[in-house]
Structures are given as structure tokens and as C-alpha cells.
Amino acid sequence: MPLRPVQVNIKAVDHPAVGRFWADALGWEVQASGATTYVAPAGGLRWPHPAVLGIDVVPVPEPKTAAKNRVHLDLATLSAAHQEELVERLRALGAAPVDVGQAEVPWTVLADPEGNEFCVLEPRDVYRDTGPVAAVVVDCADPRAMARFWGGATDWKVHEVSDEHGVLRAAAGTGPYLELLRVPNPKTAPDRVHLDLLPYPGDDKEAEVARLRALGARDLDVGQGDAPWTCLTDPEDHEFCVLALP
Structure with missing residues (x-):
């Protein structure tokens, strides 16, 4: 059976602080803080969350470079007033405006306290039922090829695809x-x-990893050693991990 996306992994030098930022930004809570900081909606630790992608902030020694992340979050808003209020609140929490070449656009581009870019979108009907995170956005050269890979790798449904963009979502229509x-x-x-x-x-994790390799994923060594998860890259070299079942 294809794999399920369960969380967004964000690297940070100060993972507790960045975890608190994202919890406050999304109206969620820090549900676990130890070797990493896990952030998800309130209601007790349920991992994986049944309807949303949690955020796991993991420690790394190196600060972010000036290069723009190839993966970022888009945040949803319900009205122009909500967008303005959210931007102000995020800046008070430590977010900073950032120029990634966006020029004049209706959304606002910010960075979290360690420079990870994200967008606060203007209200859009398509995102009214997603929760605070509208989308995980991946920059790529070939959306059609990437949609084939991610549609085959995961149990998410491909909603649309063109030369300019591809869109997938959980088959249940949530998150x-x-x-x-x-x-x-x-x-x-x-x-x-x-x-x-x-x-x-x-399901067999190693069999799933072999299936991903057949789809075009490649092994990645980031010094993980004999960790229970497997690090891979997609066909355009975006890193991702296949976790072990708890």
C-alpha cells in the first residue's frame, strides 16, 4: 500500500524555540519536546494525526543559508482582515518579511525566526477547509513528472496537473x-x-522503500547511520524520509 505523509520536518538550530513559534503561529500546541519538538492541534498526542500534517522540528548545528528553501508552507486565511491580523501576529511572534522575488502579489512572504520562508495567503475558497496550513509547496522543474512520483509514492490523490503546477491531497479530502x-x-x-x-x-517498510526506488527515488546519506528511518530524495533531489512504524 502506498505511504502516507504524516508530518512536515523543519530543521532548526534552536528546535524548541522554532517549535513554539509554529505552535503559536498555527494555534496548535507543542505536544512533545525532547530530541525533537513535535507540534500538532490540541487534544493530546496522536501520532500520526488523523487529519493534518504535524510539524516536527529537528535540531541541526548549521544555520540556514541565504538560499531559498525549495519546500515551504502556505498558510490559509478566511478574509482580508484575517490575513492582515495574522501577518501582524506572526511578526510579533518573531517572523520577518522576506523578498524572494515575489514583486506585487496578494499574499505576504515571511520567514520564521530561523529564516524558513512561508506565505500567508489571501483568502481563497479552495483552502477554507484545510485548517491553518493550506499547502506544502514544492518548487520543481517538471510538475508532471513530480506528480507522477508523489502520486505513486503516497496514497494522496492527484487533483490536477499541468506544465506549471501539480496538486495532490489526501483521498479523504482533509488537511x-x-x-x-x-x-x-x-x-x-x-x-x-x-x-x-x-x-x-x-506494510513492510523496506518493501515500500524498494518501491520508491523503482519510482525514481534515490538513497541519501546525511549521516543518519543506523537510524530506523530511511532518507531518500525524489527525482528532483528534494529530501524526504520514510519513518519506521511505532
């Missing part, structure tokens, strides 16, 4: 979208943000 956006700039630095995938109970 954020995965959006594959065509951009002209190549990747120049490792991603600070990536998706973590999880097998379903009863």
Missing part, C-alpha cells in the same frame, strides 16, 4: 494540499523543510 510549482531556478542547497512518510500498519 493541506501538496502543490508542485514550476520555477526556473535550480536547487542550490539542501532543503531545511521536507515531508516524512509512514507505512500503514502491516
Whole structure:
């Protein structure tokens, strides 16, 4: 059975602080803080969350470079007033405006306290039922090829695809979208943000990893050693991990 996306992984030098930022930004809570900081909606630790992608902030020694992340979050708003209020609140929490070449657009581009870019979108009907995270956005050169890979790798449904973008979402129609956006700039630095995938109970993790390799994924060594998760890259070198079942 294809894998399920279960969380967004964000690298940070100060993972507790960045975790608190994202909890406050999304109206969620820090549900676990130890080796990493896990953030999800209130209601007790349920991992994986049944309807949304949690955020797992993991410690790394190196600060973010000036290179723009190839993966970022888009946040949803319900009205122009909500968008304005959210931007002000995020800036008070430590977010900063950032210029990624967006020019005049109706959304606002910010960065979290360690420089990870994200967008606060103007209200859009398509995102009214996603929760605070509208989409995980992946920059790429070939959205069609990427949609084939991610549609085959996961149990998310491909909603639309063109030369400019691809859109996937959980088959249940809940939570954020995965959006594959065509951009002209190549990747120049490792991603600070990536998706973590999880097998379903009863599935064989190593068999799933072999299936991903057949789809075009490649093995990645980031010094993980004999960790229980497997690090891979998709066909355009975006990092992701296949986690072990708890």
C-alpha cells in the first residue's frame, strides 16, 4: 500500500524555540519536546494525526543559508482582515518579511525566526477547509513528472496537473494540499523543510522503500547511520524520509 505523509520536518538550530513559534503561529500546541519538538492541534498526542500534517522540528548545528528553501508552507486565511491580523501576529511572534522575488502579489512572504520562508495567503475558497496550513509547496522543474512520483509514492490523490503546477491531497479530502510549482531556478542547497512518510500498519517498510526506488527515488546519506528511518530524495533531489512504524 502506498505511504502516507504524516508530518512536515523543519530543521532548526534552536528546535524548541522554532517549535513554539509554529505552535503559536498555527494555534496548535507543542505536544512533545525532547530530541525533537513535535507540534500538532490540541487534544493530546496522536501520532500520526488523523487529519493534518504535524510539524516536527529537528535540531541541526548549521544555520540556514541565504538560499531559498525549495519546500515551504502556505498558510490559509478566511478574509482580508484575517490575513492582515495574522501577518501582524506572526511578526510579533518573531517572523520577518522576506523578498524572494515575489514583486506585487496578494499574499505576504515571511520567514520564521530561523529564516524558513512561508506565505500567508489571501483568502481563497479552495483552502477554507484545510485548517491553518493550506499547502506544502514544492518548487520543481517538471510538475508532471513530480506528480507522477508523489502520486505513486503516497496514497494522496492527484487533483490536477499541468506544465506549471501539480496538486495532490489526501483521498479523504482533509488537511493541506501538496502543490508542485514550476520555477526556473535550480536547487542550490539542501532543503531545511521536507515531508516524512509512514507505512500503514502491516506494510513492510523496506518493501515500500524498494518501491520508491523503482519510482525514481534515490538513497541519501546525511549521516543518519543506523537510524530506523530511511532518507531518500525524489527525482528532483528534494529530501524526504520514510519513518519506521511505532
